[in-house]
Amino acid sequence: MSNLSIEILSALDNAQNGYINSLDTKNMDGWLANYTTDGSYICIAAENEANNLPIALMLDDCYARLQDRVTYVTKVWAGTFEDYQTRHFTQRIGAEAVGNDTYKVITNYHILFTPEQGQTNVLVTGHYQDEIVLGDTALFKSKKAVMDTNVSPRYIVYPV
Amino acid sequence: MNAPEKYSPLVRWPAKVNEIPKEVFFREDVYQLELENIFYGPEWHPVAHTGELPNKGDFKTINVGERPILVVRGDDGDIRTFYNACAHRGNLLETRVSGNAVEFECPYHRWLFDLRGELRGAPGDDDFSPSYRKEDFGLPAIRSAEFMGLIFVTCSDETPELDEYLGRVKDALAITFNGDGRLKLLGYQKVLYDVNWKAYVDNDGYHAPLLHAAFKLLDWQGGKGEQYSTKNGHIGFESELKVPKDTGFLKDPTLLQFKGTASSKGSAIASTFPITVITKHMDMINIRFAFPRGVGQTEVHYGYYCHEDDDDEMVQHRIRQSSNMLGPTGLVSMEDASIFHRIHVGNHTPGNVTFQKGVKHEDRIWYDFKQNDEAGNLPRWEHYRQSLGFNREEA
Ligand code: FES
Ligand SMILES: [Fe+2]
Numbered sequence: 001m002s003n004l005s006i007e008i009l010s011a012l013d014n015a016q017n018g019y020i021n022s023l024d025t026k027n028m029d030g031w032l033a034n035y036t037t038d039g040s041y042i043c044i045a046a047e048n049e050a051n052n053l054p055i056a057l058m059l060d061d062c063y064a065r066l067q068d069r070v071t072y073v074t075k076v077w078a079g080t081f082e083d084y085q086t087r088h089f090t091q092r093i094g095a096e097a098v099g100n101d102t103y104k105v106i107t108n109y110h111i112l113f114t115p116e117q118g119q120t121n122v123l124v125t126g127h128y129q130d131e132i133v134l135g136d137t138a139l140f141k142s143k144k145a146v147m148d149t150n151v152s153p154r155y156i157v158y159p160v
Numbered sequence: 161m162n163a164p165e166k167y168s169p170l171v172r173w174p175a176k177v178n179e180i181p182k183e184v185f186f187r188e189d190v191y192q193l194e195l196e197n198i199f200y201g202p203e204w205h206p207v208a209h210t211g212e213l214p215n216k217g218d219f220k221t222i223n224v225g226e227r228p229i230l231v232v233r234g235d236d237g238d239i240r241t242f243y244n245a246c247a248h249r250g251n252l253l254e255t256r257v258s259g260n261a262v263e264f265e266c267p268y269h270r271w272l273f274d275l276r277g278e279l280r281g282a283p284g285d286d287d288f289s290p291s292y293r294k295e296d297f298g299l300p301a302i303r304s305a306e307f308m309g310l311i312f313v314t315c316s317d318e319t320p321e322l323d324e325y326l327g328r329v330k331d332a333l334a335i336t337f338n339g340d341g342r343l344k345l346l347g348y349q350k351v352l353y354d355v356n357w358k359a360y361v362d363n364d365g366y367h368a369p370l371l372h373a374a375f376k377l378l379d380w381q382g383g384k385g386e387q388y389s390t391k392n393g394h395i396g397f398e399s400e401l402k403v404p405k406d407t408g409f410l411k412d413p414t415l416l417q418f419k420g421t422a423s424s425k426g427s428a429i430a431s432t433f434p435i436t437v438i439t440k441h442m443d444m445i446n447i448r449f450a451f452p453r454g455v456g457q458t459e460v461h462y463g464y465y466c467h468e469d470d471d472d473e474m475v476q477h478r479i480r481q482s483s484n485m486l487g488p489t490g491l492v493s494m495e496d497a498s499i500f501h502r503i504h505v506g507n508h509t510p511g512n513v514t515f516q517k518g519v520k521h522e523d524r525i526w527y528d529f530k531q532n533d534e535a536g537n538l539p540r541w542e543h544y545r546q547s548l549g550f551n552r553e554e555a
Contacts, residue, residue, distance in 0.1 A: 155351070
């Protein structure tokens with residue numbers, strides 16, 4: 001249970017919606033703009049997380065790495081993969097203040113994907129562990145996407 | 161009644177050694193034959209590295225073909241391999257993919273097995289069949305052998321000893337394992353590709369340089385190297401290490417550094433028949449445990465490792481590099497992954513797949529290749545063809 005005000009919860013939800021919307025619209029610069037300049041992003045299988053195994057699927061532990069992920073998707077891989085549309089569905093399940101306008105937020109996610117031929121399937125499901133800073137704009141100081149889907153059903157191009 | 165031709169057990173195998181009939185990539189009857197003759201036949205299959213099971217009681221489950229396997233480090237420190245099926249009525253014994261156990265109890269009728277696979281107790285056994293003896297009902301063991309910590313199993317008694325079986329590819333394996341195989345597990349990336357297992361392995365170890373824009377953008381030319389194959393279908397690649405230049409293309413070039421010591425220099429790929437690819441690129445040590453999930457899917461578990469002697473800085477570097485360079489989301493391999501799907505769909509068309517680059521002969525097999533020759537796959541295909549008993553058409 002969260003005892004945060006409706007205004008704060010709404011600002012946190014807006015941040016999450018902005019994040020997933022940038023991914024579902026394939027806007028990688030928009031994705032980067034969700035992060036603070038000391039931000040980090042990790043996408044890791046729940047199996048590794050549970051066994052203290054550090055290997056991730058994506059490990060952007062500094063802002064330069066976040067910038068490089070934009071380059072991977074928009075420059076390195078462009079034109080080599082069969083593209084797909086994602087739809088992220090999220091539900092906030094917990095939030096707490098940790099000081100300095102920063103909030104720890106836990107959110108379930110479920111991502112469907114539709115490749116060019118048009119059949120929709122589940123890409124991955126799991127939960128986000130986020131630190132969100134509420135300033136003039138709400139930004140992610142860190143985002144960790146833990147995937148229940150230990151065996152992903154395909155290659156993954158876009159961040160989760 | 162004449163069976164329709166597409167159900168004929170005979171595959172028309174072309175006369176030219178660089179042509180492969182596409183029907184072997186999707187025919188269900190061919191797949192069943194592969195399970196029997198290859199996956200359950202006289203071949204060794206890597207199932208774990210000792211670095212994944214450091215402690216007594218550590219276990220791992222995986223498949224060989226479609227058979228579930230249990231790998232356990234016993235209370236005596238020895239690693240044993242079993243079929244992951246209860247000795248009573250065959251219930252899948254362990255459902256977790258890994259963990260630590262003191263014993264294995266089958267929930268169905270509560271038969272209890274110890275870490276060495278011995279049956280410890282079966283409730284109500286005073287009522288069992290006249291010839292029942294507890295000592296006859298241990299877990300079904302599967303033959304195993306080890307090379308530098310890599311544990312192989314085989315379902316056949318006829319498989320040659322592992323050392324002889326691996327042959328020259330041991331050289332490439334030794335490089336990938338930093339010379340001694342004293343590895344520690346860093347974690348896994350797991351993925352299920354929509355591709356027949358043979359198209360997966362055709363396109364995994366072998367590298368298509370033109371596919372990867374990253375190489376060009378980083379001005380990253382592969383070092384000088386060689387590729388060789390063995391008569392029984394293994395492939396080794398060994399090359400000098402070339403570190404990509406800092407072209408300013410990546411904001412964080414530390415990801416591409418090589419921090420290994422001189423003795424660990426070199427890049428290598430070992431591809432063991434039928435389906436396993438093991439690599440060392442820069443500071444990434446990677447074993448790709450793989451098995452078919454039916455004729456049209458292949459599950460791959462990318463295991464990443466560090467070396468027991470690494471300091472903290474080296475371990476952190478390996479974690480960063482491994483997590484961002486290889487696997488289904490990796491900078492230089494996501495494209496490979498996306499090719500697997502497309503190849504599988506494309507292979508449902510009539511005719512043959514053709515290999516061209518590096519093909520010196522069309523009427524016989526040879527074993528030494530240049531680094532980027534796709535012809536390196538041909539000895540594996542020849543071993544495959546012979547394993548399944550398909551006859552080559554007359555030229
Ligand atoms: S099937 Fe395992 S105890 Fe009966
Ligand atoms: Fe490749």
